[in-house]
Amino acid sequence: MDSANTLLGRAMAQKSHFVATIAKHQSTVGARAITQTNAPEPSSSKSNLSVNFRTRPLSTAEIKQGFFPVLFCTETQTTLYYPSFRMLTDSSVDVQEFEFDGNFAGEAGDAHVYETAVQQKFFDVLNQNGILTIMAYGQTGSGKTYTMMNIAEKLVNDFPFENDISAFISIIEIQGDVIRDLSVAGEGRKVPADAKVLLDGAGLPVLQNVAEYEAKSKEQVLEFFHHGFAMRTTRSTLKNAASSRSHFICTIRICGGKLGFDAVVKLVDLAGSETGSDKKDHDAVRLKEAISINKSLMSLKECIRKSTLLSETSEDASNKSSHIPFRSSKLTMVLKDALDPTLPRFTSTVVFALAAPTVADIPHTFNTYRYALALKSLNRADDKDASILEHKAAAKSAEPASQEKLTPMAWSRAKLERWIEMQFENQVQLTDLLGPRGDPSHFGRHAADFVLPAWKFLYSMSADEWIANAKTHAKFTDADRVGNVREKYKKLFLKERATVKADGLSTSVTGKVTLLSLEENVVTEKKLSRAELAMQKAKAKGAALRATSLSSK
Numbered sequence: 001m002d003s004a005n006t007l008l009g010r011a012m013a014q015k016s017h018f019v020a021t022i023a024k025h026q027s028t029v030g031a032r033a034i035t036q037t038n039a040p041e042p043s044s045s046k047s048n049l050s051v052n053f054r055t056r057p058l059s060t061a062e063i064k065q066g067f068f069p070v071l072f073c074t075e076t077q078t079t080l081y082y083p084s085f086r087m088l089t090d091s092s093v094d095v096q097e098f099e100f101d102g103n104f105a106g107e108a109g110d111a112h113v114y115e116t117a118v119q120q121k122f123f124d125v126l127n128q129n130g131i132l133t134i135m136a137y138g139q140t141g142s143g144k145t146y147t148m149m150n151i152a153e154k155l156v157n158d159f160p161f162e163n164d165i166s167a168f169i170s171i172i173e174i175q176g177d178v179i180r181d182l183s184v185a186g187e188g189r190k191v192p193a194d195a196k197v198l199l200d201g202a203g204l205p206v207l208q209n210v211a212e213y214e215a216k217s218k219e220q221v222l223e224f225f226h227h228g229f230a231m232r233t234t235r236s237t238l239k240n241a242a243s244s245r246s247h248f249i250c251t252i253r254i255c256g257g258k259l260g261f262d263a264v265v266k267l268v269d270l271a272g273s274e275t276g277s278d279k280k281d282h283d284a285v286r287l288k289e290a291i292s293i294n295k296s297l298m299s300l301k302e303c304i305r306k307s308t309l310l311s312e313t314s315e316d317a318s319n320k321s322s323h324i325p326f327r328s329s330k331l332t333m334v335l336k337d338a339l340d341p342t343l344p345r346f347t348s349t350v351v352f353a354l355a356a357p358t359v360a361d362i363p364h365t366f367n368t369y370r371y372a373l374a375l376k377s378l379n380r381a382d383d384k385d386a387s388i389l390e391h392k393a394a395a396k397s398a399e400p401a402s403q404e405k406l407t408p409m410a411w412s413r414a415k416l417e418r419w420i421e422m423q424f425e426n427q428v429q430l431t432d433l434l435g436p437r438g439d440p441s442h443f444g445r446h447a448a449d450f451v452l453p454a455w456k457f458l459y460s461m462s463a464d465e466w467i468a469n470a471k472t473h474a475k476f477t478d479a480d481r482v483g484n485v486r487e488k489y490k491k492l493f494l495k496e497r498a499t500v501k502a503d504g505l506s507t508s509v510t511g512k513v514t515l516l517s518l519e520e521n522v523v524t525e526k527k528l529s530r531a532e533l534a535m536q537k538a539k540a541k542g543a544a545l546r547a548t549s550l551s552s553k
């Protein structure tokens with residue numbers, strides 16, 4: 001076995017290859033050029049939904065720990081690099097490219113983000129007495145609160161505070177089924193959890209026990225806003241020392257003036273989404289909290305998707321609104337007036353999907369990407385069936401190898417992780433199933449020498465072990481579902497194992513096949529057709545056969 005020093009040297013070399021490969025690829029695509037643009041034209045999309053992706057700069061702590069960025073944004077696209085350490089081939093770097101309505105790098109100025117993604121929507125809403133909803137979604141510590149705070153500050157500067165115009169503000173947080181009025185909270189004062197949301201006869205949300213305050217200036221609006229943020233329920237999590245554990249909603253009505261303004265702005269800072277591994281050290285209360293957060297985020301996604309699809313159809317929408325599950329969570333009940341397309345008011349929704357930039361956050365970034373993709377795909381006029389689209393995209397991202405008929409044993413660890421996450425809807429992760437014996441993070445940098453590859457470990461585990469691990473490490477109790485996923489995994493494995501060998505290629509969600517060789521530190525990027533893929537496989541097989549026959553001579 002190699003000495004520790006040799007292994008350390010090899011690990012360092014891998015990392016520097018990875019970093020160098022990213023830098024080289026970035027320079028070829030000319031990424032990171034952030035140019036200031038003027039506010040865009042009013043959106044032509046009928047659905048008035050725009051979905052933006054933003055990352056943040058590395059924190060000092062992340063730099064100290066040696067993390068490096070793998071997520072980059074330009075004006076038009078976001079690029080994610082992730083390692084693919086295949087069992088049967090050389091290691092390589094996969095590239096995933098996202099295109100959202102807005103793509104914002106960590107260094108993109110807040111004024112630029114506001115002017116590009118929000119400002120025009122605000123003026124549209126103001127002129128039509130509509131409702132503008134701005135919401136931030138992402139893992140804990142990804143920059144949701146930072147983005148919402150800065151957007152609020154820029155937005156308030158555009159409020160028309162003259163000619164008898166007032167802003168009426170209310171601030172609530174939603175934690176599970178509990179709603180609190182944060183405006184009445186103060187130092188050492190307990191926030192009463194007695195606020196309620198009801199839907200009136202017209203289907204509009206009515207908040208009870210929530211105060212509304214009048215603000216006459218920008219400064220007063222911001223004072224309320226900052227007070228609300230300060231009073232919000234936070235907890236220390238693995239990712240963020242003061243992680244927001246509630247959904248924060250600040251509603252501002254802008255009324256009065258000669259033009260008779262009656263517009264509404266809702267600023268929604270969603271609680272941080274968590275994946276299975278974040279929940280590892282949770283006690284029962286925290287676990288319940290995390291499940292409730294994820295459930296409400298899912299129901300929000302469902303309501304936005306169904307509302308947007310409905311607003312795109314010309315048929316009588318009112319009959320169908322009952323199929324939109326607004327009552328499935330307090331969050332969606334409170335936002336119903338902003339999302340329900342059957343209500344007569346003009347509405348516009350701006351979603352910010354936030355992701356942390358480091359290599360350690362890749363599973364979360366994929367999670368956020370999938371959430372945002374499910375919303376973004378609705379804006380594509382030529383692809384109305386969003387559920388099919390999302391299903392296809394999820395299937396592609398989770399089982400890209402199956403397209404090239406690769407077995408799970410040729411999947412990279414990241415792909416295996418994504419497949420497991422999708423099977424369990426983010427409630428169980430690969431590391432949960434592996435347990436400490438199979439999880440390389442328990443073995444430090446020498447993992448490769450001690451731990452079986454993840455695919456092999458899963459394959460060799462009995463049904464009882466799968467179930468026990470899911471229960472112990474993810475506290476996931478649905479034994480039948482665990483059993484079914486295990487069966488599916490084994491079937492995938494067995495079906496292809498006999499016939500196919502790995503070919504060193506992988507497909508990104510966007511369908512581009514990208515191979516960046518780490519070993520030679522040479523960047524080769526290529527879009528491959530099916531025929532070319534087949535050729536690559538044939539060549540690999542031929543080379544393997546030649547090698548075997550040479551060695552037997």
Ligand SMILES: Nc1ncnc2c1ncn2[C@@H]1O[C@H](COP(=O)(O)OP(=O)(O)OP(=O)(O)O)[C@@H](O)[C@H]1O
Nearest residue numbers: 056057106140141142143144145146240243244272
């Ligand atoms: N674009 C950015 N530029 C500079 N710093 C940023 C940016 N985005 C986030 N940060 C910093 O990153 C840290 C985490 O951000 P923030 O608290 O906004 O995360 P969050 O997603 O709201 O987390 P949680 O869900 O746990 O509350 C903060 O210290 C914040 O100042």
